Amino acid sequence: MNLKDEKSVYLDEVEFEDVSFFNPQTLMIFDSSIQLMHVINIAHEVTQSRTVIGKPVFSRLIEMEAEPVNVSEFQELARLALPKMFYDFYAGGAEDQHTLEENVKAFQRIFIRPRVLIDVSRIDTSTTIMGYNTLAPIMIAPTAMHKLAHPEGEVATARASANANVIMVLSFNSTCTIEEVASSCNAVRFFQLYVYKRREISAFMVQRAERNGFKAIVLTVDTPRLGRREADIKNKMISPQLKNFEGLISTEVDTDKGSNLQAFASGVLDASLCWKDIGWLKSITSLPVLIKGVLTREDALRALEVGVAGIIVSNHGARQLDYSPSTISVLEEVVVAVQGKIPVLFDGGVRRGTDIFKALALGAQAVMIGRPVIYGLAAKGEHGVSRVINMLKDELELTMALSGCCTVKDICRSHVTTEIDRVHCRL
Ligand SMILES: Cc1cc2nc3c(=O)[nH]c(=O)nc-3n(C[C@H](O)[C@H](O)[C@H](O)COP(=O)(O)O)c2cc1C
């Protein structure tokens, strides 16, 4: 990105210093590949004749040239880059956001027990997930509407994942179509599914995913209704038309009352979905079915009974039920119930390689990352996503070396101490 050139164009045109009022919906129609142009274009489009980007915004964009060294720096860049409505949508959680905070804080209460005098001159982070070899036990969690973060949307995320050799789970609510993502690059990908009241739509999407080479279906089971995200209500979060659903259903909702996305979701999500429907899903696809959103031993056992191929311990990034437990605090409960019969994957609050190490030590086969990917995408497009993935992989590698683990298989329960362990020690 050549900021100096942009600057001269831009400074001539400055009229306002407030960008907060532009209509983010226009973001969907631009296809510029550089972030700065992207933001300026939106402003041009909305006001038609005037530029509404002012100095404070421009200086923020300059800051984006800095290379972040960790996920939280990417988050800050994303905050600066994005319209408030979108940043809040991505970063926010449900209600008091207690679980949102806990997802991250609970990791901080787990300590690593490093082992020394082990030859760690060679570290191998690679692993196998559902039979597929990957660079690291890291996957891309399904997150909706990547074009609100960057004009290349899910295609940029898919390319970064493919280059890094990690598995991406494409969201049912993606802004690029299943076909666009599939044809963008060769990679192992899974498809996330919501079951709509109009089941034929969900069934059609499953068939498209299958036809386009996706390798598994990830059924999200924690969203009979959308959680109450108060920032989205205040911002009147948009619900844009999604190309995947063209000719099937209108995803565009235009209400003045609160979150349009919430209004859309409440119209389409099938709240009657239950365990017996896993049978229906298995009957319409030959792909393995994983369920995403399990937090208890009871549901893990039920999942085994109905024959799913894998479980994802997840609270939807704390966007659904506030005061549900942090995911890392219940991971072991699920792992113990499953007894190694099927893979247990994990997401929620992973921001460091040490977090990945802790989740693996507690029995997860791999972790999925949600917001960090979006922050990378918003700040620096495909390059940003690559950086986030590689940063977490490098941090994991260092953690393994400093803990005496040469391979992912070497990471075991005795490498961490949890709060519960410490209570038991005192008894
Ligand atoms: C902006 C955003 C959109 C999301 N969209 C979806 C979605 O479409 N489908 C889904 O199953 N989960 C969705 N999730 C949940 C993620 O798959 C994942 O569970 C969560 O982001 C993990 O937590 P983390 O963001 O702390 O990594 C979304 C999460 C975020 C933050």
Ligand SMILES: CC(C)CC(=O)C(=O)O
């Ligand atoms: C469009 C939404 C239903 C996507 C979602 O799952 C989320 O925002 O958490």
